[in-house]
Amino acid sequence: MRSRVGHRHARRTVPTMLRGIYLPRSMDAAAFAMTTYGIPLLVLATTNSAALTGLAFALEWIPRLAAFALAGSLVDRHGTTRVFRLASAARALVVVTAALVLPHQSDPAAATVTVLLLAAGTGALTEFSYVAAETAGAVAGREAGMRAHRVQAVLLGIDQTMTLAGPALAGLLLHFTGATGMLIAIAGFSLLGCALVPCRRLREQAREAATVRKGLRTGWSTLRSLPTLSWLVTGLTLSNLAVGLLQAAAPVIVVKQLGHTAADVGLIWSAAALASLVAVAVCRKAIDRYGLWPVGAVSAAIAATACLAISLTHTYSAYLALTAVLMAGEGGLTVVLRTLRTHLIPPEVFGATLSLTILLLLLPFPVAGILVAAVPPSLLGHAITGFAVLQALGLAVTFARLRTFPGLRTSFA
DSSP states (O other), X not given: OHHHHXXXXXXXXXXXXXXXXXXXXXXXXXXXXXXXXXXXXXXXXXXXXXXXXHHHHHHHHHHHXXXXXXXXXXXXXXXXXXXXXXXXXXXXXXXXXXXXXXGGOOOHHHHHHHHHHHHHHHHHHHHHHHHHHHHHHHHHHHHHGGGHHHHHHXXXXXXXXXXXXXXXXXXXXXXXXXXXXXXXXXXXXXXXXXXXXXXXXXXXXXXXXXXXXHHHHHHHHHHHTOHHHHHHHHHXXXXXXXXXHHHHHHHIIIIIISOOOHHHHHHHHHHHHHHHHHHHHHHHHHHHHHOXXXXXXXXXXXXXXXXXXXXXXXXXXXXXXXXXXXXXXXXXXXXXXXXXXXXXXXXXXXXXXXXXXXXXXXXXXXXXXXXXXXXXXXXXXXXXXXXXXXXXXXXXXXXXXXXXSTTTTOXXX
């Protein structure tokens, strides 16, 4: 009996990339996309208020930002598997509770409070699972060595594929089945991710416990010691001001100003994800041949030009097409960022530094939600124009500065 048990353990294989990394990441990315794009649509459908939609967007992101430092510390202390499972299970519980409560609330004020609390709760829990999944992906990237950008391209491709399907699915479910159907789907993806993540303990994560404050200090000192990464994070943070404003304003612009449905809002982000998915595949091969800087500079130029053009358009078809071009450029920039993070951040402080970089990159999103809540819908176009100009300037300065750093033009072929 004992010898048989020992023999089974001896033959236990290490999970493949598909089983250990890509499948759990796919389920979490689906829940992430449906939560990010579906919850604001649910708020608009429940309250019919542009201001509350913007507020919900802010409430969805503020807890995410607050969760990052703690998430990084917990991942470094307890490992990716435990954090990922607990966060996914808790998110499923939250959305199922909301699905059961919302249909029975006849008071509009109570329904409003419920959907706003749902936005805040799912926002925080989503970031715990995201940091865990991203850290596991970075470990796989480091093990791939010079092929790290290929692993990151696959992971980003998974994210964009789910962003392709998630918003459209959320919009369709909300339109045809109401809040219950959409929330149950989010819970289903969360539980699948929880079940698929393999039982393992990564060696990199058996470390001394770190407080949140210490994790932030560690991440900050590490980022300051890596000027290439710090310049790129600065430029992308400025760029995300424009991207966040477009995301927060999309339900108001498409539904209120252009007269389309919630499903049409989801279609915009699905088309954008498809364009980004194609861009990721192209950038993966381009980095092999040309290196990181040329690919990043071209992606930045595409994103900035498209964002400026979006602020001048007044038709749904043009809005959809230009948003797709913008997110294609953003997809290329994300491949460059993830590859640099994998190569530059030391493994022993990866969780803390990753959390800080994501925190900085996502700070613009709650700001964007507050702007949508505060700015009259008729002035949203002017606000988008202003932030598009800021995005163009920020990316131009960033890549002009990065041009002098060694190694970014090296091919990976």
